[in-house]
Amino acid sequence: MLIKTTTRAALIAALALATAAAWPRTASAETVLRIGMTAADIPRTLGQPDQGFEGNRFTGVTMYDALTGWDLSSADKASVVIPGLATEWKVDDTDKTKWTFKLRPGATFHDGTPFNADAVVWNVEKVLKQDAPQFDASQVGVTASRMPTLASARKIDDMTVELTTKEPDSFLPINLTNLFMASPTKWQHFYDKADGADAKAKSQAAWTAFAKDAAGTGPWKMASFTPRERLELVKNANYWDKARVPKIDKMVLLPMPEANARTAALLSGQVDWVEAPAPDALPELKQRGFKLYANEQPHVWPWQFSRVEGSPWNDIRVRKAANLCVDREGLKDGLLAGLMVPATGTFEPGHPWRGKPTFEIKYDKPAAQKLMREAGFGPNKKLTVKIQTSASGSGQMQPLPMNEYLQQALAECYFDVQLDVIEWNTLFTNWRRGAKDPSANGSNATNVTYAAMDPFFALVRFLQSSMAPPVSNNWGFINNPKFDELVKKARQTFDPAARDAALAELHAASVDDAAFLYVAHDVGPRAMSPKVTGVIQPKSWFIDFSPISMTP
Amino acid sequence: MLAYTARRIVYVIPIVISVALVCFLLVHITPGDPLVAVLPADASQELAAQLRAAYGFDRPLPVQFGLWLLRALHGDLGNSIATGRPVLAEVMRAVGNTVTLAIAAAIIGFTMGILLGLIAGYFRETWIDKLSTSLAIAGVSVPHYWLGMVLVIIFSVELNWLPAVGAGPGGSAAWAWDWEHLKYLVLPAITTSVIPMGIVTRTVRALTGDILSQDFVEALRAKGLHETGVFRHVIKNAAPTALAVMGLQLGYMLGGSILIETVFSWPGSGFLLNSAIFQRDLPLLQGTILVLALFFVFLNLLVDIAQAAIDPRIKRG
Numbered sequence: 001m002l003i004k005t006t007t008r009a010a011l012i013a014a015l016a017l018a019t020a021a022a023w024p025r026t027a028s029a030e031t032v033l034r035i036g037m038t039a040a041d042i043p044r045t046l047g048q049p050d051q052g053f054e055g056n057r058f059t060g061v062t063m064y065d066a067l068t069g070w071d072l073s074s075a076d077k078a079s080v081v082i083p084g085l086a087t088e089w090k091v092d093d094t095d096k097t098k099w100t101f102k103l104r105p106g107a108t109f110h111d112g113t114p115f116n117a118d119a120v121v122w123n124v125e126k127v128l129k130q131d132a133p134q135f136d137a138s139q140v141g142v143t144a145s146r147m148p149t150l151a152s153a154r155k156i157d158d159m160t161v162e163l164t165t166k167e168p169d170s171f172l173p174i175n176l177t178n179l180f181m182a183s184p185t186k187w188q189h190f191y192d193k194a195d196g197a198d199a200k201a202k203s204q205a206a207w208t209a210f211a212k213d214a215a216g217t218g219p220w221k222m223a224s225f226t227p228r229e230r231l232e233l234v235k236n237a238n239y240w241d242k243a244r245v246p247k248i249d250k251m252v253l254l255p256m257p258e259a260n261a262r263t264a265a266l267l268s269g270q271v272d273w274v275e276a277p278a279p280d281a282l283p284e285l286k287q288r289g290f291k292l293y294a295n296e297q298p299h300v301w302p303w304q305f306s307r308v309e310g311s312p313w314n315d316i317r318v319r320k321a322a323n324l325c326v327d328r329e330g331l332k333d334g335l336l337a338g339l340m341v342p343a344t345g346t347f348e349p350g351h352p353w354r355g356k357p358t359f360e361i362k363y364d365k366p367a368a369q370k371l372m373r374e375a376g377f378g379p380n381k382k383l384t385v386k387i388q389t390s391a392s393g394s395g396q397m398q399p400l401p402m403n404e405y406l407q408q409a410l411a412e413c414y415f416d417v418q419l420d421v422i423e424w425n426t427l428f429t430n431w432r433r434g435a436k437d438p439s440a441n442g443s444n445a446t447n448v449t450y451a452a453m454d455p456f457f458a459l460v461r462f463l464q465s466s467m468a469p470p471v472s473n474n475w476g477f478i479n480n481p482k483f484d485e486l487v488k489k490a491r492q493t494f495d496p497a498a499r500d501a502a503l504a505e506l507h508a509a510s511v512d513d514a515a516f517l518y519v520a521h522d523v524g525p526r527a528m529s530p531k532v533t534g535v536i537q538p539k540s541w542f543i544d545f546s547p548i549s550m551t552p
Numbered sequence: 553m554l555a556y557t558a559r560r561i562v563y564v565i566p567i568v569i570s571v572a573l574v575c576f577l578l579v580h581i582t583p584g585d586p587l588v589a590v591l592p593a594d595a596s597q598e599l600a601a602q603l604r605a606a607y608g609f610d611r612p613l614p615v616q617f618g619l620w621l622l623r624a625l626h627g628d629l630g631n632s633i634a635t636g637r638p639v640l641a642e643v644m645r646a647v648g649n650t651v652t653l654a655i656a657a658a659i660i661g662f663t664m665g666i667l668l669g670l671i672a673g674y675f676r677e678t679w680i681d682k683l684s685t686s687l688a689i690a691g692v693s694v695p696h697y698w699l700g701m702v703l704v705i706i707f708s709v710e711l712n713w714l715p716a717v718g719a720g721p722g723g724s725a726a727w728a729w730d731w732e733h734l735k736y737l738v739l740p741a742i743t744t745s746v747i748p749m750g751i752v753t754r755t756v757r758a759l760t761g762d763i764l765s766q767d768f769v770e771a772l773r774a775k776g777l778h779e780t781g782v783f784r785h786v787i788k789n790a791a792p793t794a795l796a797v798m799g800l801q802l803g804y805m806l807g808g809s810i811l812i813e814t815v816f817s818w819p820g821s822g823f824l825l826n827s828a829i830f831q832r833d834l835p836l837l838q839g840t841i842l843v844l845a846l847f848f849v850f851l852n853l854l855v856d857i858a859q860a861a862i863d864p865r866i867k868r869g
Contacts, residue, residue: 036717040827041635050634050831137606138636141587144599208636226723227637227645228819228827256717256817257826260701264716265817268708425832432600470598 031248031550033532036265036274040257042231045222046211047182048127048139052394053451053541054275055142056178058253061542062233063110064180064216067101067120068173072536072544075295078351079540081174085115085181085217089173091494096168097151103159107240109183110215110222117155122184124153124163133199134187136207147175148456148472168492170499174454183215219244219546220251230254244546247534251545266290266527272550273528279337285527293537294523296341296348298452301397303387303406303517304462306435306444306476312383313444313476317375319514323361324368325413326519331405336398339525343518345511346452346459352500353455355508361518368413382416388440389447393424396449397522403447406519434469435476445517446475453541455503460487463510482509557857567849572624575841576617580834587633607633609834620838629839634831639839642824646808647843649724650820653744653813654805656737661745662752662798669756669794670787676761684753691750697811700743704815707739714738717817724819740816744809748801755797759790792863799855803848 037058039051047064049055061069069084071077085104092098107115125132127143128150149165150172156162165172190209196202214222217240220233231253235246254271256262259278265271267281267288277285277292286292303322305313313319328342344361347354377383389399400421407417420443422430430439431448440446450473452458461467463483467474486509490502510516524541534547587603604610608619623630629639665688672684708716720726720733727733763769763786772782808822817823821844828837 040823040830044635046636136636137603138633141599141603204631204636208638211636224722226725227635227642228824229719229723229725254718254817257830258814258817261704261717261815261817264701264704264709265718268704268712268716270708270715270717 030250032250032252033248033273033545033548033550034252034254034271036254036256036262036271038257038259038262038275039255041228041255042225042253044138044211045214045225045231046136046139046207047123047180047214047216048142048178049180050142053453054394057542059231060180061218062220062251062545063214063218063222064182065107065218066179066181067103067176069177070538070540070542072538072540072542075536075538077539078347079298079538079542080352081177084177085120091168091170096492096494097165099163099165099172100156101161101163103161104240105159107217108238109186109217110236111183111186113183113185115181115217116158117161118158119181119184120161121153121155123179123181124150126182127179128152133191133203134184134206136203138207143179146178146454146457147172150175150179168494170491170494171455171460175456177454181217182210186210186213186215219246223250228255244544246546247549248545263527266529269529272532273526275524275526277525277527279339279525282337282525282527289530290527291530291532291535292525292527293535294339294525295537296539297522297524297541298347298458298539299395299449299522299541300343300346300452300458300516300518301340301395301402301447301449301520301522302343303445303447303519304475305516306440306446307478308435308476311435311444311476312385315375316514317371318377318383319517320359321368321371321375321413322410322415322517323359323514324364324371325415326406326409326517327363328519329363331402331520335401335405336520339523340397340520341523343520345507345518346516347507348521353458353503353507355504355506355511357508357511359512359514361511361514365412372414377414379414382411382414384416384418385410385445386418386420386441386443387445387447388420388422388427388430388443390424390427391421393427393449395451395522396424396447397520399447402519406517431473431475432469434474437469448475449522451541455490459503459506459510460491463487463506463515478515480513483513553860556860560853560856564849564853568846571845571849572621572842573617575838575845576620577613578841580613580616624839624842629842630835632828632833632836634827634833634836639835640843642836643821643840643843645724646819646821646824646840647806647847649719649818650806650808650813650822652724652727653737653740653808653818653820654802656741657744657805658748658798658802660741661748661801664745665749665752666756666794668749668753670760670783672753672757673760673764674783676757676764681757685757688750688753688757691746691753693750694746696743696746696809697815699746700739700812700815703739703743719817719819740812740818743812743816744805748798748805751801752794752798756790756794759793760786763789792859795862796855796859799851799858803851806847806851807844 037054039054043049043051043055043059045059049059065085067084067086068081070079071082072079085107086101087104089099089101103117109115122134126134126136127140129135149167149169151164151166154162187206187210191202191206194202194205196205212225219236219239221236223232223234225231233251235249237245239245256265259276262274263278263281266274282292305319307314332338332340332342345357387403389403390396391400403419410417420441427448431446433439461472462474463478464487465479465484468477486506490499490506493499493502531551532548533551534549537543587600608616627640631638632642668684668687672681675681704716707714715736718736720736769782772785808820810822810826813820813822814826821840825840828840
């Protein structure tokens with residue numbers, strides 16, 4: 001009896017212990033990914049994020065979808081545009097300013113309301129129609145310049161919408177990746193509840209409330225938001241793309257603008273993933289078993305030449321000489337510890353818009369010196385060029401050391417490079433004003449990095465003569481009829497493959513003309529705990545968090 | 553006392569208006585575009601002009617100042633350009649976090665500073681004095697952001713005892729006075745406390761030494777007063793000056809430290825200023841500077857009044 005009782009007690013105790021041991025595992029089964037961003041604040045959550053493409057990366061493509069999206073499934077191929085909330089689209093054969101988009105059935109907003117044509121019209125009007133109740137000036141800046149030709153939207157039926165552009169523009173489907181669809185119903189709910197002296201004040205209050213409790217259609221839903229401190233996103237189990245339902249339960253975004261702080265947070269186990277770790281900590285991170293990811297981004301670190309009358313860069317031999325005089329591999333392996341890809345144009349081989357330039361950008365000092373001698377310069381007659389740059393700035397990588405590297409490199413090809421270093425935001429402002437403006441301070445090149453996600457951003461705004469200031473970023477007043485003709489051709493070619501071919505032709509022409517001094521592409525370095533698996537870092541500013549898993 | 557207090561309050565009014573004017577002008581006269589926070593770099597001049605008008609930045613500067621001051625007097629500092637959130641709420645929230653940090657740092661710094669100062673002053677020219685003085689000099693000399701990083705490397709990265717960054721496990725909105733939250737405060741508070749600790753130590757040491765060498769102390773001792781009683785007199789005589797120094801230090805700490813708060817990602821006013829500067833968010837920048845300046849002015853006012861209450865000679869002066 002005693003043995004029986006003891007055995008039973010032992011069994012009960014063992015069962016209790018086993019249950020107790022199993023209980024914490026069940027209770028803590030939620031998988032959480034904590035990310036240290038480089039941003040000083042949570043990017044805006046109301047649909048159109050701020051803070052550049054880091055904003056789109058964390059509060060854009062996570063919580064929201066656009067009509068079109070980026071294929072982020074490969075680390076090897078260039079990211080291309082794929083269907084998003086639109087399943088197909090087509091330009092009108094007779095009027096090339098009108099596009100029809102077929103919408104995805106079954107997609108719903110996080111508040112449970114259906115995504116439909118009314119929602120598309122509402123979202124277009126939030127940034128384009130000034131008298132619409134939901135119009136929000138604060139979202140216009142980050143939208144309008146990314147889709148400069150979009151004029152209006154019209155519902156055809158519940159699942160079909162017509163978009164109109166100001167002029168024929170085949171780039172529209174690419175640009176639409178930046179127009180994120182927010183829930184009109186949820187916004188209206190906040191608008192109806194808002195206090196305010198007038199409709200404008202109520203609208204502003206509604207957007208402020210929406211930002212704290214947002215609803216898009218994306219794979220992640222907002223769970224909690226502490227401004228400037230943290231944003232918690234949970235997986236949207238009802239996401240329309242079943243293949244992209246997140247594998248982890250929760251993602252916590254933490255703003256950490258200081259690189260050493262981010263690195264320390266990773267090393268101490270406070271976060272699992274950091275963007276842009278401190279470069280000098282990379283060996284230690286590797287040594288401690290953290291994983292490092294980097295890949296070529298659609299990003300260019302250039303000198304943009306002035307082509308106004310009297311500029312030394314008007315001589316193509318000088319432009320080509322500068323491009324041949326820089327040892328980019330040396331810059332990569334030395335100064336930047338491998339964190340760059342040498343640039344041989346805006347797009348590198350393998351990209352659909354690369355084309356076949358005949359001018360090969362590489363390090364060939366003798367050829368560069370020969371070109372400079374032909375242009376009338378030599379060891380005793382150096383060409384003075386002045387470059388406006390900044391001491392820091394988003395995407396600028398390491399502007400001062402990199403420019404000093406170029407200064408030394410180009411000195412060997414008879415250039416005397418002078419640097420005009422100004423504050424980053426001022427450099428931005430001056431970029432819009434152009435080389436003829438007094439703010440250029442006599443500089444004949446400017447060093448502002450640029451994103452090359454879409455044709456307008458990557459090529460058109462720099463190469464088309466009509467994009468000269470004050471219209472857009474043709475800072476140097478490039479006026480090349482061939483570029484204008486190729487821009488027009490690309491914009492008016494509506495078959496995607498033919499459009500890509502036209503863009504490749506434009507890009508090749510720009511490289512052959514040595515339109516810029518192409519130096520580097522950024523690689524978006526990130527470091528993470530070995531517990532984080534399933535990471536695919538595409539050749540993009542963005543990353544898909546859906547396939548990521550966390551091992552215990 | 554009432555008249556003195558009223559006079560001091562009246563003196564504050566022109567200071568506050570001047571502070572408002574200076575912080576408004578400072579952010580407007582710097583080069584660059586006030587709309588950087590919402591305008592992408594590649595925005596056209598046309599779009600920039602359209603938004604400039606929408607935000608009222610196209611109006612003459614005096615008009616902008618007048619409207620801003622009028623709204624500020626009604627407690628409306630406008631909305632952040634970058635986030636659209638009301639500036640006052642943003643600032644007050646950040647100030648709340650900075651106050652938490654400042655109080656913790658003040659407790660550490662002032663306690664240590666007073667203790668070290670009294671000990672050093674009492675044992676002047678001994679090794680105890682030299683050790684205390686060395687600590688004080690180190691406190692004011694070591695770059696505090698560097699000290700912060702060293703503390704993080706030791707206590708967060710290597711020992712894994714304390715968190716490296718942040719203000720709490722769930723953000724400061726969920727702040728509680730328990731160890732789960734307090735551990736986030738330890739490293740930034742120690743880092744913030746070293747400068748006030750050094751300054752208070754040196755001040756108290758000098759005051760203590762000075763007072764102890766005065767004749768009345770000898771008289772007190774001659775009358776047979778116990779050393780504890782003598783010390784009470786020393787503390788009472790040193791208090792007004794030490795209080796003034798501590799008030800000033802508290803003012804500096806309440807202003808927040810951009811460097812410390814950035815190193816620890818502590819979401820206080822320094823961190824807020826850092827973001828406002830880098831995003832060039834003018835309403836947020838102006839609002840933050842104004843609120844911090846007002847804090848400083850009012851804190852000084854309180855210290856002045858407190859000093860006068862402790863030492864009646866001051867209000868006659």
